[in-house]
Amino acid sequence: MIEYIPYSDSIEVIQPDELEISRKIVDSMARVNRLMYEKYRHAIRDAHAKSHAVLKGELKVYDNLPEHLAQGLFAKARTYPVIVRLSTAQGSIVPDKMSAFRGMAIKVIGVEGEKLLPELSDAVTQDFLMVNYPVIPTGTIKEYLKMQEGLEKQADSGELFQEIAQKAAVGVQNVLAAVGLADDTNQLSAPGPHILGDTYFSMAALRFGDYVAKINVKPLSDNVKELAGKKIDKDIIDEDEHAFLTKIVADFFQSATAEYEIGAQLCTDLELMPVEDGSVQWPEDQSPYQPVGKITFHPQQTFSPERRVYADDTLSFNPFHCLADHRPLGNIMRVRQLAYETSSRYRHHMNAKARIEPVSIDQLPD
């Protein structure tokens, strides 16, 4: 029988100079973001600025989950409405041809119970944020700061916007390579495969009720399974290299229904599956991702102007907007609490747009 590591507060270890390093990261991101504001005269996210689709879906928590999986939000079989924003990782608006790391942000609606962020403690939403890569290559704040400083230097290098866009061309990985944090072997090249075939990961750990886990979302129905790793047609890319990702998702959901499965990979060994270094891939032969629920998307308009503006400018997703049972864990997660709030606050302020947490899925425009 597999023994899962029980959650305890002592699993997290504050790192030397953690506050100072975290502050440097957030300040640097904010400086770059202000430049982006000047470029667009519209405030965008510090990261994952460009959305490709905003989906209305339903999350069904599976029935009869064993005790180790029936945790937190997944404790009871229930169906929740969700809003899902698909994005590209860069903090600037780049052509879809340059999209490699992609994000899936999920807002679950109807979740009772106190939430971690004090200003949203009464909200009935809970967010999960994922990227289409199993680990975060800059898995500690020390490594992340090196990458962020490299990025900011490029932003300061005179050819500000062109430079950033060019470096973003082959994804964040190239920036990592440029500052010596990655090599070609783990490079995700742009443009990636079909966005609906991707598997998305929390990359780093979170609390999973009485346990500790990483989570993922992967294609479940055949029509999205068959898109995994599938190259996007060159003709489709050439036709609109700025927005072909938006188009392929919109075309797909004109008539199709798709299902994705949420899985949890529980920690069984804190040495092999560390919490304080998000760059370490937890071995699936020790602990596989185990299904806890599924998300279904029915046919819909995925990117109407009203829907895009609602998701980009009114909503915010934050990994710390969650039940205490799903608190993000480890230093690369802890820095995110300040990073997301800083980015979101600036964006809502500069766009003079209130941040609203929905109480009903009907608030998402069609």
Ligand code: HEM
């Ligand atoms: C550890 C794995 C990580 C994952 C899976 C992840 C995923 C995401 C996703 C999916 C979004 C888009 C959210 C949306 O659609 O609104 C996002 C946005 C963002 N990410 Fe991350 N991220 C990670 C790490 C980090 C780190 C380490 C930082 C900074 C230190 C960071 C800073 C941001 C910021 C500032 C935003 C924009 C927030 C806003 O303005 O609303 N992320 N991230």
